[in-house]
Amino acid sequence: MAQSAVKPAEAKRKPNNRAGQKLERGLKTRDAILDVAEQVINDEGLGVSLRRIMVVAGVNVTSINYHFGQRDKLIEAIVERRSNIISEERLALLEQAERQNPPSVADIVAAYYQPSFDPKRVGDPGWRNYLRILSRLSLESGKFYRDLIAKYYDPVHARFLDALRQALPELPEEELIWRYHTMQAIGIRAFPTPRPLNVVSRKLARGVTPEESLRNILPLMVQLFTAPPLSTLQAMFGIKK
Numbered sequence: 089m090a091q092s093a094v095k096p097a098e099a100k101r102k103p104n105n106r107a108g109q110k111l112e113r114g115l116k117t118r119d120a121i122l123d124v125a126e127q128v129i130n131d132e133g134l135g136v137s138l139r140r141i142m143v144v145a146g147v148n149v150t151s152i153n154y155h156f157g158q159r160d161k162l163i164e165a166i167v168e169r170r171s172n173i174i175s176e177e178r179l180a181l182l183e184q185a186e187r188q189n190p191p192s193v194a195d196i197v198a199a200y201y202q203p204s205f206d207p208k209r210v211g212d213p214g215w216r217n218y219l220r221i222l223s224r225l226s227l228e229s230g231k232f233y234r235d236l237i238a239k240y241y242d243p244v245h246a247r248f249l250d251a252l253r254q255a256l257p258e259l260p261e262e263e264l265i266w267r268y269h270t271m272q273a274i275g276i277r278a279f280p281t282p283r284p285l286n287v288v289s290r291k292l293a294r295g296v297t298p299e300e301s302l303r304n305i306l307p308l309m310v311q312l313f314t315a316p317p318l319s320t321l322q323a324m325f326g327i328k329k
Contacts, residue, residue: 118155121145122166126217129166134224134233138162164236167225170218171240177203178244182251190254197309198302200248201275205298226276245272256313263318271309 124145128136138159142152156162181199185191209215225233249268256264315321322328 117147117151118165119169121147121152121155122162122169123214125162126166126214126221129163130217130220134163134221134228160232166218166221167236167240170215171222174203175241175244179247182247186251186254190257191251193252193255193313194306194310196248196251196255197271197306197313200271201302201306201309204275205302207298210298223276226272252313258317259313260317267313270312274305274309 121141125141128141128144132140138152141162142149152162156165178199181202182196185195185199188195203209204219210219225237228234245268249264252264252268253261259267316324
């Protein structure tokens with residue numbers, strides 16, 4: 089009787105184990121396809137075909153359709169997978185900054201940049217591919233790409249703007265937006281390596297680390313946000329409106 093009482097429970101567990109193993113295999117296959125897709129898109133550009141990705145990944149159309157359905161869904165999965173990680177880290181750091189009232193501009197700026205310039209992240213090939221793809225996506229004018237970036241990043245930008253409003257209550261809203269836009273643009277252009285240095289100074293660009301990038305960028309961004317309002321600066325330099 090004891091043995092027969094155990095068997096139903098074992099029978100119930102086995103399908104669950106098989107289902108769990110199947111799910112795990114599926115997730116591994118999905119991640120493997122995304123890894124390859126990131127590499128191919130980074131190497132060959134956003135216009136690379138889905139067929140090309142399939143060939144390099146060694147998968148068939150059935151597998152692609154099962155996991156993603158179409159090329160746009162694959163691109164979105166690339167953004168979703170890693171954007172959520174960066175966004176969570178940024179918001180966690182921002183929450184720490186907001187424990188001060190008002191929050192420090194320096195802490196807000198650091199919360200924005202640090203996750204993208206994390207040495208472990210910058211040193212990881214997959215993350216480097218993604219950050220470069222993100223840089224390209226941010227410069228695209230097509231509606232799909234604009235909407236994609238907005239979907240996964242605009243809520244975080246809204247939180248950072250709210251924090252900066254608390255830190256800089258006297259700064260006009262339009263100027264705050266422009267300054268935040270500048271911080272975004274520099275971040276997009278600078279990670280995962282400060283490429284402009286390759287043009288400006290090949291000597292200086294050799295061996296630049298994420299830490300060095302942050303040491304140079306963070307103080308400049310703090311100065312940008314804490315500079316006097318534009319009307320004051322225009323008056324100082326005799327610039328007409």
